[in-house]
Amino acid sequence: MFQKILIANRGEIACRVIRTARRLGIRTVAVFSEADGDAQHVRLADEAHCIGGPRPQDSYLRGDAILDVAKKTGAQAIHPGYGFLSENADFADAVQAAGIAFIGPAGSSMRKMGSKAGAKDLMAAAGVPVVPGYTGEDQSPELLQREADRIGYPLMIKAAHGGGGKGMRIVREAGEFGANLQSCQREAASAFGRDRVLLERYIEHPRHIEIQIFGDGFGAAIHLGERECSAQRRYQKVLEESPSPFLTPELRAAMGAAAVQAAHAIDYANAGTVEFIVGQDGGFYFMEINTRLQVEHPVTEEVTGLDLVEWQLRIAAGEQLPLRQEDIAQHGHAIEVRLYAEDPDAGFLPGSGTLKTLRLPAPSRHVRLDSGVVEGDTVTIFYDPMIAKLIVWDEDRPRALARLREALAGCAISGPKSNVAFLERLVRHPAIVEASIDTGYLDRHLDEFLAPSAIDPSLLLAAATAQLLAQESDARAAAAHGSDPTSPWADADGWRLGHAGARRLAFAHGDASIELLAHGHGGDYRIERDGQTHTIAGARLADGALSVRIDGAMRRFLAAVSADEVLVHDGDRRLRLQPEPLYRRQSAGSDAAEHRIRAPMPGRVVLVQARPGDALDAGDVVLVLEAMKMELALKAPRAGTLAELRAHAGDFVEADAVLATLEQ
Structure with missing residues (x-):
């Protein structure tokens, strides 16, 4: 067995390899980019070495730099993880030629x-x-049409050297073949440098x-x-x-x-x-x-x-x-889902930023977590935004699904948005429960898995109650350290001389603002919204659980309250709200941002397609931002003249930064 190995990767797979190697008595060497100096795989390894800048092509894809570290540290083998260089035949050959074992084929x-x-x-x-299909080198349109007719429809055209879903077209009848072939070849040439295609029967x-x-x-x-x-x-x-x-x-x-x-x-x-x-x-x-x-x-x-x-x-x-x-031999049933920093309701836009809260279920015989981050770490713009893999096991599939639902309910992530709520809807959907899902179902029925536009009233009232209790608890804690701990003015109960007090609560939910009026204190409230009044009685918030009678019915919720968000979960659904200062809501104009083009996430500007003075139509691309291994086109929000450009190609920008403005 090896005495020392190098892990040519990052994230949860690097952490996993390090832990297994340590159990076997093998010393480990980690490599890291300038963006990963404080990453968990760097902290876990016996030693770690920087190999370049934050972009993968400047670090984790640099086989020469990785080999140099292996030679310098005396590593006898290199584990490539997955992604990056793991399926690079030239790198595998170079590792072997250097007299180092490549842990892979x-x-x-x-x-x-x-x-x-x-x-x-x-x-x-x-x-x-x-x-059944055609994989020949003759790529003449006439022959490809004849082969398509021979194979039959529906038929798939695929880029021969492609991957990741690019260079693929489904053709359902002979008359559609020619146009789809040309489109597929153009995309393949652009993405992979070669336009060769193959044809195969499409399986419905x-x-x-x-x-x-x-x-x-x-x-x-x-x-x-x-x-x-x-x-x-x-x-x-x-x-x-x-x-x-x-x-x-x-x-x-x-x-x-x-x-x-x-x-x-x-x-x-x-x-x-x-x-x-x-x-x-x-x-x-x-x-x-x-x-x-x-x-x-x-x-x-x-x-x-x-x-x-x-x-x-x-x-x-x-x-x-x-x-x-x-x-x-196999025993029981296991299921895995991946927790990502992404926004499913915004087209699964990847997210980034500091993980202010990362609460995951405790590992057990039934629950496993593979992660490369902890609370306080940063999800960067340069790599895949996976936070953790959540794996559950039980004796059979129904019980494993129940374990997964319970484990997801125990997840709370704040900072970047996450796909936890999407996964909760997924694992309760009949197509999953009944095991009838096919590879195209999610794309055909994605709206069934996204958040409903209407907020469930009981979840909203639970969130408001949790916020009220937290405010009162914070006020008591602050008063206990003040000069007059018994002062009635230290209570956050909305009390006013001569009449019952009321507290206004404001929350942001996506692009919407929610305002409520609450009377009462100590777990007994009257909450008003949109002309309706609800009674809250006996509310208690302890150990992450809220028990409360809402309009006479006793309910229990998981709840977490912080300065940045209020999260409640009723066992089936979750609601995440951001407390919003009233002055911010009242001062925000409805058209305040119509002349600004902002960065939706941190990234690097790779292309600028307009200059100050240009006349733009709504939807015209002004800049292209690269982040999370994808490109985002930033477009003019309305027609107008470009007044100012605040970023240039090559600039790194922060989330929500104003990159360009239109004349008002």
Whole structure:
């Protein structure tokens, strides 16, 4: 076994590898960018070295810098995690050429999977089922049209060297093929530098099921069962589980055997994932092999009881596979979701900023958390905005779903917005509960998973009650340290001489402002809103729970109150409000921001498309901002003349900064 390894990654996977290595008595070396100097993987490792600027191309994608650190520190192996250089065949070769073990498959195995067309031909030759299609080099429009007609419709056009959902078109009839082909080729050339496409039959309402494989340097290969990843949005996985509720024992065995065939076809060693698309009739077809550890590997670990990172280390050190195929057993059901700093109600716009609150459920036999951040850390603009992976396990799927709902209810995140509420709606949706979801369902029915426009009255009243109790508690605490602790003026109960007092509460909820009027104190209130009055009685806030009678009915909520937000949860739904000073609400004009163009999040200006004096129409792009590995076009909010430009290409800007203004 190795004495020292280097982790060429960041975030939760780097932390995970460090913890496993420490358990095995292996010393660890972390690398980090200038944006990650205080990151958790840096603090966990035995030693850590800076390798460049915050952008990935200046640090984590610099194979030469990573190799230099490995040589300088005497690391015997490099673990690439996932993402960045994990599937870079040239980097794997360079590591091996330096006499250092690469904890992953050989570069030659990666190259065989580098082209979708080549990989499909290789798998077909090895007897692995593939979707009927065309992968030839002849790309003339006439031949492609003939091949499309032969394959039949609906049909998928795919960029042969693409990924991430780019360069893909669905064609449902012959007359639509030509225009879609040209569009797909243009996008492929722009995104990947090559316009070659492949054609394949489009499977309606498919399931996405992947098989975890492992191989060693002695020619052995096995699988560790499947994970279903059919809950997807724009080809990105949202929820993963094992075992798949869709597979029969016979189909599970056939897919496992096909995955092992695929591993042998490319002489695979170490961890990998064979991904299949599965039709409603049970027909399954090879999609690709991910030549690395997957983000969702914890669900396999939970049902098998195995440590896949330990397996990776042992195989890279020259050991044989720890178990044979017949030794692999699964027990129970595991589900994983990913907590992201993003705003689902704003098109899943990635977020960034300091995690002012990060409250997650306590780890247990049933709940696992893999995270690379803690409360007070910053989600930066330069990398994936994942906060944590939440994994649950129980004896069967219904109980695992119940565990997941309970665990999500215990999550509270403030600072950047998060997708927690979206995930709560997801895991309660009939398509998930009934295990009927296909890969396109979320995109077709996304509105079913987003926040309702109307606020539930009981949640709003609970939030107002929690805020009132918190104000009173804060006032008592402040008075206890003052010169006159018993003064009645220290109470925050709205008392006034000669009449009953009232307190005004104002909250922001998205772009909306909410104002309420409250009478009373000590947990008994009368709260008015929009002409309606509600009675609150016996309210108590303790240990994160609010118990209260609302209009005579006793209710219990999870509750958290801070200076920045009020969060309440009734066991099914959550409401997050931001306390809003009344003066701010009253002074804000309805059209105050119509002439300003602001940065919706921190980022780097990569393009400026207008100059002061230019006449603009509403919707014209003024600047393009790069953040969280994506580009955001910032547009004119109305027609007018550009008066001022406050940012230039290359500038880094903060969230909400005014970048340009229109003449008023």
